[in-house]
Amino acid sequence: MDFEFPERINRAVASLTMQIAQRAIELRAQDEDIVDFSVGEPDFPTPDNIKNAAIKAIELNLTKYTANTGILELRKAIADKLERDNGLSYSPDEIIVSNGAKQCVYNAIQALVGENDDVLIPAPYYVSYPEMVKLAGGNPVFINTSVESGFKLTPELLESSLTPKTKMLILCNPSNPTGSVFHESELNALKETFRKGNYLILTDEIYEKIIYDGIGFLSVASLGEEIKKRTILVNGHSKAYSMTGWRIGYAAAEREIIKAMAKVQSHSTSNASTVSQYAALEALKGPQESVEIMRKEFEKRRDFLFEELNSIEGIFTSKPEGAFYVFPDVSYYLGKKFKDKIIGDVFEFSLFLLNEARVVVVPGIAFGNQNCIRISFSTSMDRIAEGIKRIKNALELLV
Ligand SMILES: Cc1ncc(COP(=O)(O)O)c(C=O)c1O
CATH class of the missing domain: 3.40.640.10 (Type I PLP-dependent aspartate aminotransferase-like (Major domain))
Known part of the structure; x- marks a missing residue:
């Protein structure tokens, strides 16, 4: 069938990060241990009082x-x-x-x-x-x-x-x-x-x-x-x-x-x-304690991650004051080579981190930025430490 999509649909683009997400899926399927820094949601369960209210609503036929x-x-x-x-x-x-x-x-x-x-x-x-x-x-x-x-x-x-x-x-x-x-x-x-x-x-x-x-x-x-x-x-x-x-x-x-x-x-x-x-x-x-418990945990992770990122040569990060993302500038590494292949942009840089460090990050181009990557700290402190260690080791391979 010869079909043309309307202009407004053609102008909108699907997610730019699909290729990285797809590669991460492939690696996971091969039982590779991936540190996922691309998560966009809190890694905590929904509080029990909220879950129970939903169960009650169902029981009451609401x-x-x-x-x-x-x-x-x-x-x-x-x-x-x-x-x-x-x-x-x-x-x-x-x-x-x-x-x-x-x-x-x-x-x-x-x-x-x-x-x-x-x-x-x-x-x-x-x-x-x-x-x-x-x-x-x-x-x-x-x-x-x-x-x-x-x-x-x-x-x-x-x-x-x-x-x-x-x-x-x-x-x-x-x-x-x-x-x-x-x-x-x-x-x-x-x-x-x-x-x-x-x-x-x-x-x-x-x-x-x-x-x-x-x-x-x-x-x-x-x-x-x-x-x-x-x-x-x-x-x-x-x-x-x-x-x-x-x-x-x-x-x-x-x-x-x-x-x-x-x-x-x-x-x-x-x-x-x-x-x-x-x-x-x-x-x-209902009770609001869980909000503060989560916030405090995120703050601890933010402190650790920010300090670790700042200790890496060439990485410049503004300190996040909210949400659970850090957005470091990695442009120092763009133009460097890995095994004779030039890392030309943040997308290639993110793919390099996935392939060589088994760490998933989101390239800044997805958010309209050419120099940064987004690292989510919505994962445990242990995984953050592991991910940072891997990133540090991988960056040493770039010349
Ligand atoms: C800035 C921003 N707005 C909106 C949303 C979507 O939120 P919701 O789950 O309420 O649709 C997100 C989710 O990542 C977000 O980061």
Whole structure:
């Protein structure tokens, strides 16, 4: 059959890291011991109280469709959370529950970005943002940030990127892949530029609960009523409660925006999984100790990994202050040779680490960066130590 895909599908690309993932699968199939530093989810089980709430929901036959935007109790609990943790006041009809934060971002982009609208995305970025913009017919416009400035967007960078075509700015705070976190002073410095023009701000705060060094988290929406009105706040349960597979995320914004997002969702997935919504309700209302236990463990691993990476010749890393990723600059090694073959870019560098060190990392190009690799520390301390040892040994083979 002669079939042509629509332009918006052709413009979006599938995951760039498939080749590395495929090679890792092949090696594992041969019983090779692989250290996996590519993990994008917490390596802890979902807490028991949350699992039990889901079991109870099933027993009570709470297994049918819910309201499109989610059960009212959960939206109320989310509103309480936003008030308690972020000092933000939203009513339940300014909140939508979706199948993960990812669907919230997707719904928002579908609902708010039109053909040829520009969407500003600071790079490095979370892989899906540009592709979601393309799927909506919009243009992703990248703002490059550097390792030297801790990969943070500055007022100058933002100001010089704004045009009358700018429809939206997407922020990821704390950031996947860099682990950078906006401090209160940095967000305050951006405030004036956030108020300019007529664009919306989508803030992905999914790693809110995984922050280190006692840094306080400030939501972009807390910068004042004017900014709150133009902000779509996205958060969810995947990372804070180790609930990636339950698929629960939520967005809070002006009522009209939530209505438009609900329209998109009503014609795609209807509501988020009913059982997961009851589990998510318990996550917000029940004991919170597990959140801090996980955070502390991640902080220990971050400290160890950061120190180890800094002891390697030529590797430059900004210290992650949140999430569970480090994003070291490895450009020192690009252009070096392994057995007469030049390592030309970070993709080849990552493939080299997999083949010679049996360590999986994600090349920065997947996130719009040519010099770095992403190392996830969502694996045990022993595996981190083993992986670093292997990386050090492999790098000695490069000339
Ligand atoms: C920045 C960012 N946003 C969204 C998501 C997706 O989260 P969810 O599981 O809630 O869809 C991820 C998952 O890795 C992420 O890193």
